[in-house]
Each structure stands twice: as C-alpha cells, then as structure tokens.
Amino acid sequence: MNHEQQDGQADLPPVPAAAQLTPKGASRRRIAGLGVSGVLMTVASNNAMAALVCKSPSGALSGNLNSQAPGSASCEGRSPGYWKNHSWPAEVNRNDMFTQYFPCSGELSTLTCKQVLTTQDDKYNVAMHIMATYLNVCSGKIGFLTRQAVKDMWSEYNLNRIYTPAVGATAWSGEELVAYLSSTQLQ
Amino acid sequence: MLTVSALAPEDLRRRLAGPGIALHTGAYQTLVRSDIAQVADGLGLLYADYPLGEADGFSDFQVNLMHSRGLRRWWGRQVRFDHDGHAPFKPLPVEQAFPMFEWSMNWCVSSRAHDCLIIHAAVVERDGLAAILPAPPGSGKSTLCAALVSRGWRLLSDELTMVRLGDARIVPLPRPISLKNASIGVIRDYAPDMVFSRPVHDTNKGTVAHVKAPAASVARALETARPAWIVFPKYVAGAAPSLEAIPQARAFMHVAENAFNYSLLAHDGFDALGRLIGATRSFHFRYGALDDAMDVFANLERPPA
Amino acid sequence: MWRLKSGQSLQRHEFPDGEESVLYNALSGDTHLLGAAAIELLLCLQCGPADDAMLRDVLAAAMDGERDPDFDTQVAALLDQLSSFYLIESFSC
Numbered sequence: 001m002n003h004e005q006q007d008g009q010a011d012l013p014p015v016p017a018a019a020q021l022t023p024k025g026a027s028r029r030r031i032a033g034l035g036v037s038g039v040l041m042t043v044a045s046n047n048a049m050a051a052l053v054c055k056s057p058s059g060a061l062s063g064n065l066n067s068q069a070p071g072s073a074s075c076e077g078r079s080p081g082y083w084k085n086h087s088w089p090a091e092v093n094r095n096d097m098f099t100q101y102f103p104c105s106g107e108l109s110t111l112t113c114k115q116v117l118t119t120q121d122d123k124y125n126v127a128m129h130i131m132a133t134y135l136n137v138c139s140g141k142i143g144f145l146t147r148q149a150v151k152d153m154w155s156e157y158n159l160n161r162i163y164t165p166a167v168g169a170t171a172w173s174g175e176e177l178v179a180y181l182s183s184t185q186l187q
Numbered sequence: 188m189l190t191v192s193a194l195a196p197e198d199l200r201r202r203l204a205g206p207g208i209a210l211h212t213g214a215y216q217t218l219v220r221s222d223i224a225q226v227a228d229g230l231g232l233l234y235a236d237y238p239l240g241e242a243d244g245f246s247d248f249q250v251n252l253m254h255s256r257g258l259r260r261w262w263g264r265q266v267r268f269d270h271d272g273h274a275p276f277k278p279l280p281v282e283q284a285f286p287m288f289e290w291s292m293n294w295c296v297s298s299r300a301h302d303c304l305i306i307h308a309a310v311v312e313r314d315g316l317a318a319i320l321p322a323p324p325g326s327g328k329s330t331l332c333a334a335l336v337s338r339g340w341r342l343l344s345d346e347l348t349m350v351r352l353g354d355a356r357i358v359p360l361p362r363p364i365s366l367k368n369a370s371i372g373v374i375r376d377y378a379p380d381m382v383f384s385r386p387v388h389d390t391n392k393g394t395v396a397h398v399k400a401p402a403a404s405v406a407r408a409l410e411t412a413r414p415a416w417i418v419f420p421k422y423v424a425g426a427a428p429s430l431e432a433i434p435q436a437r438a439f440m441h442v443a444e445n446a447f448n449y450s451l452l453a454h455d456g457f458d459a460l461g462r463l464i465g466a467t468r469s470f471h472f473r474y475g476a477l478d479d480a481m482d483v484f485a486n487l488e489r490p491p492a
Numbered sequence: 493m494w495r496l497k498s499g500q501s502l503q504r505h506e507f508p509d510g511e512e513s514v515l516y517n518a519l520s521g522d523t524h525l526l527g528a529a530a531i532e533l534l535l536c537l538q539c540g541p542a543d544d545a546m547l548r549d550v551l552a553a554a555m556d557g558e559r560d561p562d563f564d565t566q567v568a569a570l571l572d573q574l575s576s577f578y579l580i581e582s583f584s585c
Contacts, residue, residue, distance in 0.1 A: 012437065012525075015434050015437070015510060015512070037527030037528050037529030037530060037570070038526075038527055038529060038530050038569075038570045038573050038574075039524050039525070039526055039527075039530055039573050039574065039577060040512065040524075040525045040526065040527055041440050041524070041525040042522050042523065042524050042525070042577070043440060043443040043444055043449070043450075043522065043523045044520075044522050045450040045520060045521030045522050045523075172453065175519075176453060176521065179520070179521055180451070434507070434509055434510040434512065435507035435508075435509050435510065436505075436506075436507050436510055436512035436513055436514050436525055437512065437525065439505065439507075439514045439523075439525075440514065440523070440525045443523055449523075450521055453516075453521060454503065454516060454518075457503060457505075457514075457516040457523060461505035461514070464505070464507065465505070465507065
C-alpha cells in the first residue's frame with residue numbers, strides 16, 4: 001500500500017481559500033483546482049498502532065523505557081513466515097496440536113502448530129497470525145501482550161468471528177484483527 | 188475518604204512493601220507495591236492529597252516497582268517495573284525509581300484504557316472550558332501546563348488527555364507534572380509556591396523533576412470538562428505571542444497523529460475525534476514569555492454555550 | 493470503469509470552516525485528509541460505478557473557472573491515488 005505520511009503542516013498544500021459552501025444535500029461543490037484537491041495526508045493505522053503498543057509517540061511518555069527482551073525491543077514481533085523457518089521458544093513444540101493452546105473445532109483442530117502457520121483457515125488467516133503472535137509473546141519478541149491475552153483474542157474470535165479490543169470499542173472483524181496483529185510484526 | 192497524607196511515612200513505606208496501597212487517580216484505581224524508598228517518598232510528597240481505596244479491592248492496574256534481582260546487582264541497585272506479573276521494560280538505576288513510577292502509570296493508562304480516546308497532550312480547564320495542549324517533546328508543553336496551573340487553571344492532565352467516547356468530554360487524570368532540564372528552574376522561578384520532587388539526573392530525558400498537582404485539581408478529579416480549544420504550543424525564545432487558527436480538518440489529522448489509541452479504536456476513534464474537533468477551535472501558538480502565554484489563554488474566545 | 497472498493501462506507505467528517513474533509517478508510521484503518529475533488533469523486537462513485545469520462549464531467553462541472561490544460565491528466569492521477577489507498581478500484585465490464 002502506498003501510504004503518504006506527512007509530519008507537520010509544512011508539507012501540506014496551503015489551505016484553499018474558503019470555497020462557497022454548499023447547503024447540505026446540494027449536488028454541487030466548488031473546487032478551485034485539482035492539484036490541491038486529492039488525498040493530502042494520511043494517518044496510517046499501522047504506525048499509530050505501533051506507537052500505541054510499543055512506545056509513546058516519540059518515546060516521551062514512558063521515558064524511552066527499554067524493553068526487557070535481551071538485545072531487542074519488545075516490539076520485534078515476527079510474521080508467520082519467519083516462524084516457519086526459525087527455532088521456536090522451548091515452551092511450544094511445533095508438533096503440538098494448535099487446539100491445545102487455542103481450542104477450536106473443524107479442520108483447524110486436526111492441525112499442528114507448525115501446520116497452522118501455513119494454513120489459510122478463513123479469508124483473513126486469523127489462526128495463522130494468532131499462532132505467530134503467540135510465538136512472539138513466548139519468545140519475548142513482543143512485550144505488550146500476555147499469553148492469556150492472545151488466547152482470549154482467539155477464543156472470542158473463534159466463537160463470534162469478531163474481537164472487541166476494549167469495552168465500548170467497536171468490534172473488529174477478522175480482517176481488522178489480522179491488520180492489528182500484522183502491525184505488531186516487523187515487515 | 189482516607190488520603191495518602193493520613194499515613195505516617197513509616198506506615199506508607201510498610202504498606203507499599205507489603206500489601207500495597209490502592210491509589211485513586213481520577214477514575215482509575217492502581218494497586219501500587221514497592222520496596223524502594225524513593226517511590227515511597229515521592230508518593231508521600233506528591234500524592235498526599237490522593238484518595239486511597241482498599242488494597243484488597245478491585246484495582247484497574249497493578250504496578251510493582253521492586254529492587255531488581257539478578258545479574259546487574261553488582262552495577263548498583265536497580266528498580267524493575269512490572270504490572271500484573273508482566274515486566275515490559277529493562278530495569279533502571281534505583282535513583283530513577285520515582286520517575287519510573289510516573290512513566291509506568293502513564294504506560295498502564297495509555298496501553299489499556301480504551302474507553303477513551305487518549306491524546307498525548309496536557310489539558311487544563313477554567314470556567315468550565317478545557318484547553319488541550321498536544322505537543323511533541325521539547326515544545327514546552329509541560330512548562331506551559333505548569334505555568335497555567337500555577338495561575339489558577341485546573342489541571343486535568345499533564346500527559347494523557349482522555350476524551351470520553353460518546354460525548355467527547357474530557358475525563359481528568361490529574362497527576363504530578365513532569366518537567367525536564369531548564370524548565371525545572373523556569374517554573375521554580377515562575378511559581379515559587381509549587382511543590383517539587385527532588386530532581387533526578389541522568390535519565391534518558393536528562394534531569395527530571397515532578398511538580399505536585401494542586402489539591403483543588405485533585406479534589407475535582409472526578410469532574411469531567413467540556414473541551415473548547417486545542418492549542419499546539421511552541422516555545423521560541425524572544426518570540427512575540429502569535430495564535431494562528433488551524434482549519435478543523437487539518438487539526439483532526441494533527442491530533443490523530445498525537446493520539447495513542449486512535450487507530451486501535453477504529454470507527455469509534457474516528458467518531459470521537461470528529462466530535463472533539465467539531466466542538467473545539469484549534470490553534471498553533473508561538474510564544475517567548477510565560478506571561479504572554481497567560482494573557483493569550485485568558486483571552487481565548489469562548490465558544491457559544 | 494471505476495467503483496468504490498467493496499467495504500468502503502465513506503465514513504467522513506466535514507467541518508464548517510473549510511472544504512477539506514477527513515475520511516475513515518474501512519479497509520486499511522487509515523484516515524485520510526481529502527480535498528474537495530477527491531470527495532466529489534468518491535461521492536459520485538457512491539451512487540454507482542462510473543467511467544473516466546463521466547467522472548471528468550462531474551469534476552469539471554464542480555470547478556470554478558476554466559479547466560486547466562492538464563485537466564485529464566490530473567483526474568487520472570487523482571483516480572490512481574484514490575485507488576492506491578484502496579478507496580476505489582477499476583474494473584472491466
């Protein structure tokens with residue numbers, strides 16, 4: 001995806017002179033010129049989430065506290081592809097059944113943890129990303145989720161096909177959940 | 188309700204090292220445990236007015252700051268933060284224990300409290316209207332916040348502006364104001380009556396000190412406020428004060444960039460921020476003298492009722 | 493032919509002090525600051541698919557003053573930009 005990120009108003013075109021405002025429902029909108037009229041700026045969801053989960057904006061809020069994991073920040077999650085080819089944390093065996101950690105039924109319940117990494121369980125590959133996230137937590141590559149939190153994410157999604165990130169928040173679809181989990185992984 | 192000041196220092200230290208204390212900050216209750224003198228001293232000084240709950244009751248967060256065991260012991264004593272048994276950060280020298288406590292409290296809220304849109308900004312209130320001050324580090328936000336608070340503005344927060352989903356009212360979280368380096372001296376001069384922690388040197392941010400929130404702000408910690416202005420401050424030595432309006436759509440984007448959980452909240456974040464921007468007017472504010480800033484803020488145009 | 497990308501609801505905030513809007517991209521979770529032309533195109537496509545010529549006409553009708561000589565190129569660039577953000581997509585009938 002092509003995300004343009006601009007910091008500060010210096011990179012934005014000047015604000016158009018107040019155009020004639022049309023009453024709501026009117027079909028006509030006055031446009032001064034196309035060059036300054038497209039998508040001017042984007043706040044990309046991935047980066048904002050990374051700022052949330054990993055450190056405060058500019059690291060200021062938490063005093064640039066450094067993560068616990070030896071030699072790495074607590075925000076170096078890896079993708080499912082990485083975990084296919086690298087050694088796993090001792091507590092999770094590749095040949096353990098996925099359902100042992102993440103209760104499920106149907107085809108998923110016949111797969112090992114290793115197999116789930118390459119299985120498309122639904123359109124969005126939620127199980128695959130949940131497995132990778134769990135490995136990220138167990139290995140200390142990410143420090144802001146607990147094992148239980150990952151299990152809770154799966155159990156809600158498995159039951160309802162949505163995940164509610166917080167009380168009062170709009171529920172996430174599988175696509176949004178995967179977008180979040182992917183944002184915790186190094187690209 | 189019992190406040191921290193009701194506990195004698197030895198009692199405070201003993202409870203912190205044992206069952207912990209349940210500290211109320213605005214709507215949140217945090218169970219704090221620590222075996223470190225600097226934490227007990229900082230709490231006793233800067234949190235004297237804060238209510239205490241039952242240590243064995245429900246707490247939103249649990250924060251433990253303990254002497255760190257392990258390999259680093261021979262380098263000098265260290266403090267380790269963990270919450271709910273989970274330790275996301277490396278230990279720091281024990282001298283930095285109180286700043287670490289403050290940073291850990293911020294971290295708990297900013298990573299967990301998703302019933303609000305959380306903006307990295309200070310927020311103060313006067314005569315029923317709140318001014319939000321988002322700003323990257325180094326822009327003088329905390330200095331300005333401390334100055335405004337010293338001149339009668341209510342402190343709602345120095346770092347975390349909590350915008351309630353649904354009605355966009357500001358939920359207070361008044362805690363000590365953190366100052367760095369030169370701004371410590373500036374505020375000591377500007378507001379000699381404010382209570383300061385002992386400065387802590389050689390942190391990642393340089394020298395850090397915390398200023399006690401006024402008792403009146405703490406007493407009103409459960410009183411939400413109506414947002415009216417969003418002011419992006421920039422301190423420039425010698426500059427004449429200037430206030431420049433920001434078009435609302437652009438202000439929306441700038442605030443989104445300064446919000447911790449804007450994207451996490453998805454549609455709800457988009458709606459809450461839309462409501463906030465619709466209810467406020469936004470400005471870039473450049474200033475070179477605190478007295479100038481006080482005047483400008485005192486004269487901000489009030490929105491229609 | 494162009495159409496809105498499936499799943500986009502064009503959740504948007506307009507403000508009375510200007511012609512720019514902010515839009516929530518339901519597919520990416522991104523938020524975009526949009527100028528008037530981008531909004532015009534998206535609203536048009538919300539009513540149904542349209543081809544390049546129709547979209548150019550819609551924009552031309554909304555413009556103040558004379559068309560820039562690069563108008564067609566600019567419209568094409570704008571459509572590509574919107575497509576790169578997964579807001580719209582082209583398709584063949």
